[in-house]
Amino acid sequence: MLQEIAEISDGKIYGVNDMVKAACNDCEGCHSCCEGMGDTVLLDPYDMWRLTGGLGKSFEELLAAEVELHVENGVIVPNLKMAGENNRCVFLNKAGRCSIHTLRPGLCRVFPLGRIYEDGNVTYFLQREACKKSNRTKVKVSKWLDTPELKKYHCFLADWHSLKKAAEQICNAGEENSAKTVNLFLLNLFFRKPYEAEKNFFEQFYERIQQVETVLPGYRENL
Ligand code: SF4
Ligand code: SF4
Numbered sequence: 001m002l003q004e005i006a007e008i009s010d011g012k013i014y015g016v017n018d019m020v021k022a023a024c025n026d027c028e029g030c031h032s033c034c035e036g037m038g039d040t041v042l043l044d045p046y047d048m049w050r051l052t053g054g055l056g057k058s059f060e061e062l063l064a065a066e067v068e069l070h071v072e073n074g075v076i077v078p079n080l081k082m083a084g085e086n087n088r089c090v091f092l093n094k095a096g097r098c099s100i101h102t103l104r105p106g107l108c109r110v111f112p113l114g115r116i117y118e119d120g121n122v123t124y125f126l127q128r129e130a131c132k133k134s135n136r137t138k139v140k141v142s143k144w145l146d147t148p149e150l151k152k153y154h155c156f157l158a159d160w161h162s163l164k165k166a167a168e169q170i171c172n173a174g175e176e177n178s179a180k181t182v183n184l185f186l187l188n189l190f191f192r193k194p195y196e197a198e199k200n201f202f203e204q205f206y207e208r209i210q211q212v213e214t215v216l217p218g219y220r221e222n223l
Helices: 002-008 045-055 060-064 104-108 143-146 150-171 176-192 203-216
Strands: 019-023 067-072 075-080 113-118 123-127 139-142
Touching: 019 104, 019 123, 019 143, 045 060, 045 104, 045 150, 045 203, 060 067, 060 176, 075 150, 075 203, 104 113, 104 139, 104 176, 113 143, 113 150, 123 150, 139 143, 150 176, 150 203
Parallel strands: none
Antiparallel strands: 019 139, 067 075, 113 123
């Protein structure tokens, strides 16, 4: 994995206090990374809390228009829908700007950086060719992420990543019923079950994750 990252990055690993050449003049005149992304703009539970609360829509309502589900490494995951002739993100407006800028998912916030998950920590790398603007300027990683409570956010990201990896192990073990049970459980618990928009996301996530042991016993130890 780190070898793959080395091939597409500038060879550096960035922490939140580092400066990185990612700022692209507010994407002026460009929306290249908001179209043709297929099913790669994955949504995590934090994204779902932000979208359902901010748009005043339920998960089911989002599924009817803006979000779809696909299977990745055996696990069902939601992603933002691309649609129309140019396969544009459904939230890209006619002027070529993001219509949900303050609610945009974590993967949109981080681009053109990528995340590295290692030993329970999250760090970042710069995807060299990902952004179409060549005259990018330096910005502090924490500013670029534009996400409050970064420490808690990173703990959540690491825990969600571990949970997905544990689910992948079960879903790829060849036992169809187990895979179905795990997928339905995670989908219902972390996406379908409504979040309280006014309540802190992390509190809600960690209340829910306590229930995971019932379906994925010892999932942390097996990683
Ligand atoms: S390719 Fe770069 S400049 Fe264009 S929209 Fe994406 S991040 Fe902004
Ligand atoms: S949510 Fe906004 S930033 Fe993300 S792909 Fe869609 S239009 Fe682009």
